Amino acid sequence: MSQVHVTTKINGDTTEYLCEADETLLDVLRNRLGLTGAKEGCGTGDCGACSVTLDGRLVCSCLVLGAEANGREVRTIEGMAHGETLHPLQRKFIEHAALQCGICTPGFLVAAKALLERNPDPTETEIRYWLAGNLCRCTGYDKIVRAVQDAAAEMRKG
């Protein structure tokens, strides 16, 4: 099988890679580029653990081919903090203990960030619907929702 040559932008950096035609973007990120923040939970687009943005749209990277990223812009959890400074969502997840095992956390953070970029002041219902595609099997959702609300409030103050 001939490999596909891809030039893309990941977290603002121009990146090149070769991948198989049927390889997912998630596998490229994890296995070829060492970006292991996005996780494979289900591999079928149900759990959201592999969430990234592609040209600004929230997507499951398990349902994107690596080849499709050519000429596009990908953002992952690895691009969320600025150096040692965590994004407010990351800080609030820690403060509210909104994680236990952490497998779902990168997906929740990427999805929550996409929500707050579109809607800086979401209601609890809006947060719950927006995050319906992210599954957590240990913490439960209440702490996650509260962390997102608290981060949103802080970000609105600027």
Place this chain on the structure above:
Amino acid sequence: MRYETPGTIDSAVALLAQEKGRAYLLAGGTDLLVRLRGGYIEPDLVVDVKRIDSMRKITAEGGGFRIGAAVPAAELGEHPGVKKLWPGVVEAVELIGSKQVQGRATMVGNLCNASPAADSVPAMVAAGAIASIVGPQGRRNVPVEEISASPGKTTLAKGEIVESILLAARPPHSGDAYLRFIPRTEMDIAVVGAGVSITLDDKGVCKAARVALGAVAERVLLVGPAADALIGSKLDEAALNKLAAAASAACRPIDDKRGTKEFRIKVAGVLARRAALIALERARKS
């Protein structure tokens, strides 16, 4: 597997038509990649249509809108014009999957995946949407209800691609709506879906109607007698009872883990009635 990204619909058609092996179109990929990664399909060729300009756009046409086959659900949901003209179609598309899935899934993919439970299809059928198909023999326009043949099978010939869907202009006092039943509030597959579109005259009497049902047969059904029950009425109680009875009578569902035959038949009538009332409310305001 070869992966191709043609820049024009004609080159996409040529790629599909010339392929001797198994060829698949990739739009949003939310069905195709699940089947690919699960080993259910082994493509020789995947043609990604997202680099074809005409398929990426929503364009105004004759007072209606043409929706390109590669437009993701999220983009359709953000389009104020389509939302205002065909709110039922947009609400049906927005029920498909999570926000992550919405970022990729397309209305035409939902149609061509040919699931009888596809949420956007009853709404499109009720809307009288027309699929614009390009193939080796040229272009043809087909009502969306003629695309699905049976679960997973379409009536498209080898090399044919649905390029776009036309949601036409509407007369004044028109409204549409889509409702589905699922056992939870989000992220599930329809047990029954009902789409209704109506147009009222100046006195509030229904002069045109289309009713479509999902997940109650091997494909989405356009139910003529259910529409006839509304036409000539003001959607009073008697007309709504006739609508519900006609919708239930049209069902030929299966029993499965999501619902029994009896449940689906009953709920089809209930949802058709409720969707008709929402469509009525919207028609009165438009």
